Amino acid sequence: MFEPPVQRLIDEFARLPGVGQKSAQRLAFHLLNAEDADARRLADAIIEMKASVRLCRRCFNVTAEDECSICLDARRDPAIVCVVERAQDIPVIERTQEFRGRYHVLGGAISPIAGIGPETLRMKELVDRVETEGITEIIAATNPTVEGDTTALYIARLLKPLGVRVSRLASGLPVGGDLDYADEITLGRALAGRKEL
């Protein structure tokens, strides 16, 4: 066993997702040998983030204000909403510079195995927004997984009766990829979704 303060830090690191006992030890000893100021900066960043960051009351994106910068941006189209599983998916879509609407963060995807049903996600909030914000199109940008596909289908069934268009991100071959390396499911989707030239 290590000295109690070291062991305590190892235990805290080991609680983080994807950090095993060995990595937790490595991280703790790295900080032990690091400059006081460097270790302090990490601790402060954690405290500061928890103190200042919350969820946008409209779309549940991460924000330091009451509403996030995207929802507040008057140049964006409030009629198109891109639905994502997690807040960290938003910057990924933003980087494409192809989307000028707003977002809605579900907080996950439907997964019966993991016990995540629609009622644990922000579906009710999404319906509320569709009913009150003049939304005409929903893009289901959940992950291209069984759970993400299920969630997209659920959203379509839920919202189409309200008169909005619901679309799904296209599945297919990654740009710059190689046919040889494509798995058969992706290739199958690429075939089914083929476009005439």
Place this chain on the structure above:
Amino acid sequence: MFEPPVQRLIDEFARLPGVGQKSAQRLAFHLLNAEDADARRLADAIIEMKASVRLCRRCFNVTAEDECSICLDARRDPAIVCVVERAQDIPVIERTQEFRGRYHVLGGAISPIAGIGPETLRMKELVDRVETEGITEIIAATNPTVEGDTTALYIARLLKPLGVRVSRLASGLPVGGDLDYADEITLGRALAGRKEL
């Protein structure tokens, strides 16, 4: 880009060894969604460890006091010293319950490629201890790597003239291992170090 407080935490996590940009994001968002108390406990553990932990003035093990609990333990034999590269190697050796002497933490191993020479390690402090503490045997428990072997040889050349025995941890097949899976260098050492039954 993420909100500044989130990005700052991602950057701090990404500075840690073995944590890439993606893992840093995952960790930051995990803490974002975690309970305030959980995030706070991690930050406190970092601050508390930096505040309370220092290096034993004798052996450079991690300690909350002036000397570490091993050096202070009167039942341990001060004449035998096990030399390790890093403080985190000490609990590993302690767990074997085969060693009842003291330790000496070098702070690394000699590596010309990484620019680590004997003068950057705690060799002078080791010589001082041999000259003043009545040490009769040194066990070089550096890692079984080129750097660890070089360091062990250096220690032997440095300390044998002072009249102490210097030994090295045995290399060979790991117990419970399978011949089939042993690499040829380990197997070669196991042959060279064979013991008559």
